[in-house]
Amino acid sequence: MAEPVLQVSGLIKSFGGVLATDNVHLTVLPFETHAVIGPNGAGKTTLIAQLSGALRPDAGEIHFKGRDITHFPPYRRSLAGLARSFQITSVVQEMTVLQNVALAVQAHRGHSFRFWHPAAADRELIEPAMERLEQVSLAERAHDLTNALSHGERRQLEIAMALATDAELLLLDEPMAGMGIEESSRMVSTLQALKGEKTMLLVEHDMDVVFTLADRISVLVYGKVIATGSPEEVRSDDAVRRAYLGDEVA
């Protein structure tokens, strides 16, 4: 078996009395699309937040490409090759779409202690940023401010920013949340185009989407991973049917 991209072991996080992450073990293999599903409040966002460094786990370890990143701050995880999108969209306000992506490029082109040359005229930033925008079909909005974007476009922008960091692993927290049918099918095709090229950890609610995109699925219930396997395996897993799919799908 290839060396895993991401190896999570014994991860624990509690909020007061709530065990949001309960001894989670998770392995993400190179270039797979690994979906994490589970009912609301299962701890999916909490898990992503710990992987991206926004939240500190109480216990456990996170290894990324063999490196222990458990104690890395978010920016160092990003520099190591991990990118996240947020369940609640998060882009830089009062800046254009292009500037947002250019910033993501800039963060990965050495230090930013460059005080004189205008960044807007910096082809080393603008060209790759435009490429990423084309990749998510947002190029025509490049010069609009982010608050002029629709919800779906903002999500596309988040993907472009993640791609602009040249991340190897994308952590995507419900990238289709709150989208209309048209928008979400656009997102699905964007992700489908990335499938096999990037490693993805995808938190998603929509079962159709999950079964379309995922190579493997982990099921999270009350902070615990109760099953991991191929879509077929997970679909036929008794514990999963009882705890989750049963009442949702039926």
Next chain:
Amino acid sequence: MESRSANGLMGKVLNLSFNGWLMIVVLVIFAFAPVLTEVFNQPFYLDVATRLVILAIAAVSLNLILGFGGMISFGHAAFLGLGAYSVGIPFYYDIYNGWLHFALAIVVSAVFAVITGAICLRTRGVYFIMITMAFGQMVYFAGVSAEEYGADDGLSIYVRSNFNGVLNFDDDTSLYYICFVSLLVALYIVHRIVNSRFGMAVRGAKGNEERMRAVGFNVYIYRLTCYAIAGAMCGFAGALLANFTDFISPEMIDWTRSGELMFMVILGGSGTLFGPFLGAAAFVGLDVFLSQYWVHWRLIFGILLVLTVLFAKGGITGVVANLESMLRRTRGRGSSAAKADGEGPDG
């Protein structure tokens, strides 16, 4: 894209926004201030203009962290004080070398900014405001308790910074132009910085700190650097101020002074290049005008600040930009470009 980029300098001038015009008019007036005050025989107003320009440099430096960086510092006057004492204390020991005074002002302010900023920038929101204010007051009380240098009463400076004949600080007109050119340089530096990669990192962190981290920026280190640059620039202004007033005292550092600088930035338009200068002009203008009628007018400047925040978001620059887009709209020439120009850092 739209065809708003007419070619050549002429095209650029014709395409200027209202704020662009305002900037040019204000700069021309100030460039000829000594001539104007001479013609109208009002030397008092050259003094006013000099003070205004020095305070504008301080406001421009505050704007770098407050307006562009979102770091709401309520202790910025500390740097004015450090700069001023960097002139006053050497003078007290008969050291008049101006190069030394100004180098000291810049270095001391930058070092103080790095040390205090390293602590302040670990906090957020109201805590940041409070702790910057606390450090400012610390410098204030250091001044008050410095018996050797006049404590509360301050220290008169009888010999201004000496630049071995390269720069003349003793002649009023010469001093004015030194301050005015310093302001232009400060504006140009800020203009370059905020549009550079560094500036984008700092502005991005104002827009969405968590996002910037997630995307790979060490936000803290860029903010701290920005804080140090702003501190050094304000320290420089402090050294000018000491030379201009021939006097230093802890009163220059008091938190109300920091509040005044903040007022200038917000009144003029925070996060715009030229706003702080306009704000400083408005503040000093009001000061001169209202003081004739009521010496305690500053008591109401808090109210003015609240009114600005409530009704004129974006300050003077914002109001002018809104006026322009309103006029353009009624003339049927729809233009959101005007607004973007006015509020952008290049405004």
